[in-house]
Amino acid sequence: MTEPLTNNVYPRLLSPREREWIEWILPADRPGYKRYRELLDSMEVIGEGRRGQGEIILGEKGARVDLESPLPAVFAYGAIETNFGILSITVREILDAQISIEIVSHRADFIPEEFEESRRWTYSTWSIGEPCPQCMKPVREVFMHTSTGDRLMLAICPIDKRMWVYDAASMVNRLIPATNYYNELMLHRNIRDPKIALDSKRLFADLAKYTDEELTYAFLTYNKIRTKVHIDGLVESDRKEKPSMIRRLAGLFRK
Ligand SMILES: [Zn+2]
Known part of the structure; x- marks a missing residue:
């Protein structure tokens, strides 16, 4: 069985593993990333971005996904090397109170529920x-x-x-x-x-x-x-x- 990356029901909260991966590339002991974490705490997943499955949009409660604006620059990036290929996490700059987060496998269009992790790295640390x-x-x-x-x-x-x-x-x-x-x-x-x-x-x-x-x-x-x-x-x-x-x-x- 595989857990779909998004459950396609919005709005929803971040899943525990989504939260763990995102918080990993937003380390709390660095002021700039901590500020982002605090923003995320007040937001929920309001839908999918235009890049499709794997891109979730966080926004204020009740907000609708803005599909018109240009894609903002990358704010934080990390990669997890697994026996299922590389998974990457990309957090983009906030734009109009919405934050795009991509969590994707470089091998498939889903991420299995279980996999073995060999190494992870991020620019954030x-x-x-x-x-x-x-x-x-x-x-x-x-x-x-x-x-x-x-x-x-x-x-x-x-x-x-x-x-x-x-x-x-x-x-x-x-x-x-x-x-x-x-x-x-x-x-x-x-x-x-x-x-x-x-x-x-x-x-x-x-x-x-x-x-x-x-x-x-x-x-x-x-x-x-x-x-x-x-x-x-x-x-x-x-x-x-x-x-x-x-x-x-x-x-x-x-x-
Ligand atoms: Zn290098």
């Missing part, structure tokens, strides 16, 4: 200095600060071709789609050769070619268009690249 939660390999870390003193970090995993920004105040990690970010980087570097400029996967292969300051500036301009972090003022790299002469002299004295 990642902290500075840790390896990539997915592949466990080191990430490129770009330390940044805003002109008002907020600390941010851009983390980039070249293996999984994923990037996210960590915000020290909320302790939230937000995924950044590489395509739009790379576009900003190319504009900043004034690279127009379409073979390079249109191939956003090169961001990961060519990562070592870009300085922290360049990656930071691209984040600043990207974030102005598609706000991931609300920032007052400017974003700067913590690391100022020294002029090459000073670097060479410093090298001499170190010997």
Whole structure:
């Protein structure tokens, strides 16, 4: 017997396992995720989203599912590796008091009642200095600060071709789609050769070619268009690249 992912009767409460998975990617010891948990507590499952079975919509009691609005950006993501393939949980940004949550199997259109879990990972619990939660390999870390003193970090995993920004105040990690970010980087570097400029996967292969300051500036301009972090003022790299002469002299004295 398999338990259908949604019982197709709405409104309803979250099932215990839905709640456990969602709370896992919204850790209560981080202020930004805790705020989301509190929102969820006052909501119920009001129906299915337009992406079909597996996407549930949480909203205020009595609300109707809004099928017209654009799909908001991902707020939290986690994957569970099982003997039934990978299950993933995606919580999106709140929009008009509704939150889309997708809980899907990458192998089938249902999730069995019982399965063996081998590993789970999520970006939500990642902290500075840790390896990539997915592949466990080191990430490129770009330390940044805003002109008002907020600390941010851009983390980039070249293996999984994923990037996210960590915000020290909320302790939230937000995924950044590489395509739009790379576009900003190319504009900043004034690279127009379409073979390079249109191939956003090169961001990961060519990562070592870009300085922290360049990656930071691209984040600043990207974030102005598609706000991931609300920032007052400017974003700067913590690391100022020294002029090459000073670097060479410093090298001499170190010997
Ligand atoms: Zn990785």
